[in-house]
Amino acid sequence: MHTADPLTFGQSREQLDRAAIREAAQWLVRLNESAHDPQLVAELALWRVRSKQHELAWCRAQQVNDKFGLVPRQRVMSVLTERSELSRRRAIRSLVLLMTVFPTGVAGYQVLPWREWQADYRTRTGQQRALTLNDGSELTLNTDTALDVQFDRHQRLIRLHRGELLIDSGADPLQTPDSQRPLRVLTRHGGVRALGTRFVVRQQREYTLVQVFDGVVEIEPRSGGRRPQIQAGQQLRFGSRSAGLPQPVDPHGADWAAGLLVADRLPLGRFLAELGRYRPGLLRCDESIASLPVSGAFQLSNTDQVLASLPCSLPVKVVYRTRYWVSISVDPLRSPGGYQHAI
Template sequence: MCQRPGAATGRQRAQQVNDKFGLIPPELGMPVLGQVSDSSRRRAIKALVLLMTFMPASYIAYRSAPWREWTADYATRTGERRSLSLNDGTELQLNTDTALDVQFDAAQRLIRLHRGEVLVDTGADPRRADEAFRPFWVQTRQGRIRALGTRFVVRRDHEVTRVQVYDGAVEVLPAHAAARQVIQAGQQLSFSAEAVQLPRPVDPHGADWARGLLVAQQMPLGEFAQELARYRPGLLRCDPAIADLRISGAFQLDNTDQVLAALPDTLPVNVVYRTRYWVSLTPA
C-alpha cells in the first residue's frame, strides 16, 4: 500500500511524545494512531503538541498544589487523633485533620507541619560524644519554631501559625523577616511569614484536645461552633443572631453529635440537621 509522505513521520512524532509523557496507554494508543484517517491523525498530533505545551504549566501547578499534604509521612482524618513516638524520645500528638513529615538527619530533627495541629514533647537527642547536637525544629509555611527543651503546641490557622508553650521555651523565626521571638512557658503567640505578634498568656486548656476534650470558658457560641466543626465532617454553621451567646463546659470530642444534642438544654438554640453533614445552630 502506498503511504502518503509525512504520515509515518507524524505518527512517529506522536508516538515519541507519548513515550516521553505516557499520555496514551500503549494498548490503546497504537491502534488509534495506526487506524485513524489522515484528518483525525492530524488532529491527534495537534492535541499531543498542545499537551506538550500544557505539561510545564501543569507541573508548576503540581508543585504548588498541596501534594505534600497528600503524601505526608503521618496524617489524621477529620475527627481523628494520633500519637507518635520518635526515635529520639520525642512524643507527638496529632490533632484532627493534621498532616506532617518527620525528617531526622545528622544535622537536625525536623517536623514539617503541612496542616492541622501537633502537640510536641521533645526528647533528649541520643548521640555519641563526638556527634554534634541536632536542634529540633517544627516548620510551617510561615516559618520555623526551634524547641529549647520543651512541651508546646503548633497550629496552622489559614495564613498564620499559632504556638503555645507549656514547658521550657521555643524560638520563632518567620520565613520572610529578620525578627525572631523567644516564647517562655505560659506564653503563646501567632506569626505570619512577615511578622511576629507579641506574646500573651497561654490558654491553659489549649492542649486538652490531646485528652479528647474541648474546654470552653465563657466562649462565644460562634467560636465554639468553629472549633467543634474541626472534629466532624461536613458543615456546622452558627446563626449570627446567637453567635455571641456564651458557653462553658468540657465537651467530649469523640461524640460531637452528643455535644450538639446537649446545647438546647443550656442555651436558647435549636440544632437543625438538614443532613448528617449539614447542621445549623439557630435561635430557639
Template sequence: MSGTLDPRVVHEAAEWFVQLQSPEAGGADHEACARWRASHADHEAAWQKALYIAQRFGQLPSSLGMPALGRSRRVARREVLKSLLLLAGAAPLGWGGYQAATAQGWLADLRTARGERRRFELADGSSLELNSASAVDLDFSAECRRLVLRQGEMLLHAVTEARPLVVRSADGCMRAQGGRFNVRQVGGVTRVAVLDGVLEVRPGGEADAALQVHAGQQLSFERGGARAITPLAAQVDAWTRGLLVADGMRLADFAAELQRYRAGFVSCADAVAELRLSGAFQLANTTPVLDSLAQVLPVRVVYRTRYWASIQPA
C-alpha cells in the same frame, strides 16, 4: 484523576449535592450518591469541590434544600444549581490551594484523618501527638531534627540533645533544643503554646528576627509578623484527652472548632454568633455536643443532612 474536571462531572456533583440537601432525601439517595462518587476518581474530586465551595463561601444560597415560597421546586432547584456552578467557576485558585493542601496531607510522613487522634514515637525518643486532620513531615539528620507541620495541630514532647529541633509551619520557623510545645496551624495563623522549655520563633522564616517564648506562654503569628506574647491558655492541650474546653468562647468559634472533628459542616447563624459558651465537651461524638447547645443557649440545631448542621436562633 484528570488534571481538569469535566464540566459535566462538576454539574453532576452539583446535582447530587442539591438533591441530598432536600428534606425529602433518604438513605437510598445517599447510597446512590456514594456509588456515584466511588465509580470514578473524578466523581469524588468533583464532590469534594462542591463541599469545599460550600465551606469556603460560608453558606450556599438560602434556598438550598428549601424551595422559596410561591415558587415551584423545579425553579428553586434550578436557581440553586446555577449558584453552585457559578461559585465552582469563581474559585479556581482557592480550589487549587485546597487540592495542594490535601495532597500534602495524604503524602505526609505522619497524618490523621478527620476525627482521629494519634500518638507517634520518634527516632530520637521524642513523642508526637497529632490532632484531627493533621499532617507532619519528618527530616532527622546527624545535624538537625526537622519537622514540618503541613496542616492541623500537634503536641511535641522533644527530648533535649545536642542537635537542634526545628519546626516549620506555613507561617514561620520555631527552634529549640527540647521541651513540650503545642503547635497549631489553622486559617492562615500559627499558634504555639510552650508547656515546657523555651522556643525561638521566627515569623516568616529562619532569616527573620527571633522571639523568645518561654514555658507558660503562647504566641500567634503569621507571615507578616507576630502578635503579643500572652499567658498560656488554660487546657491548651485538652484535645489530647479528647476534650474541647471553652471559656467564654464565641458560639461561631465553637462551631468552627467542632467542625475540625466532624465529617461535614457546622455553620452558625450571624444572629447567634456572638453568644458565649463555657464548659468541657467530649470530641469523640460531636452530635450530642451540638444537640446539647439548646439546653444552655437560646438556639436550635437544624440538620439539613447528617453531615450538615446549622446553629440557628431558637
C-alpha cells in the same frame, strides 16, 4: 502542530488494575535503589511479560516519575537509602496516587494537596494520633493534621503541612559538645525551635500559633528578622514576615490531646468553629446567636452528642439538613442563657 504530552498519549488512558499499579510503583523504587543488580533486572523483566497490565503499569510508572521526579535517580539514591523505610513508602504512595488519577492528575498536580497526601503521618477529620520519635520526643497529632519527620546526622526536623501538633521534646541521643541537632518544626510561615520543652504548634492560613507549657521555644519567621523566644506560660502568633508579642497562654490549649474541648464563656460561633474541626461537613449558626456564651468541658469523641445537648440549655435548635450539613438557629420560644456543661 500540537505535540501530545507523554502522560496523555496512547496506552496511558487505558484502565489499569490497582494491584498492577502498586506493584509497578514498588518495582520502580526497588530498581532505582539497585539498578546494577542483574537478578533484580531479570525478575522485573519476567514480571513485565507476565501480563499486559504489568507492562502498561510499568510504562505509566516511568512516565509519571519522569514528569514529577518522585523517585530519585541512581546517582542520588544514596540519600534515599540512608533514610527510613517511610521515605520508600512515601515514594510508592506518591506514584500510586498519580498513576491512579492519571492523566487528570497531571493538570491538577499544582492545585491538589499532594504534599499532605504523601505525608509520613496523617490524621483524618476527628482523628488523633500519638507517636514517639527515635529521640524520645512524643508527638500528638490533632484532627486533620499532616506532617513529615526528617531525622539525620545534622537535624531533627518536623514539617507540619497542615493541622495541629503537641510536642514533648526529648533529649537528642546523638548530641555532643561539637554537634548540635536542634528539634525544629517548620510551617508555611517559618520555624519553631525547641529548647527542651512541651508546646503546641497550630498552622492556620494567615499565621501559626505557638503555645508553650514547659521550657522555651524560639520563633523563626520565614523572612528573617526578629526571632523572639517564648517562655512557659506564653503563646504567640507569627506570620511569614513578623511575629507578634507574647500573650498569656490559654491554659486549655492542649486539652484536645486528652479528647476535650474546654470553653470558658466562649462565644457560640467560635465554639462551633472549634467543634467543627472534629467532624466532617459544615457546622454553622445564625449570627443572632453567635455571641451566646458557652462554658464547660466537652468530649470530642462524640460531636453529635454535644450538638444534641445544646438545646437543653441554650435558646437554639439544631437542624440536620444532611449528616454533613448542620445549622444551629435561634429558638424564638426560649430566652437566652449560657450553656453550662460538665462531663
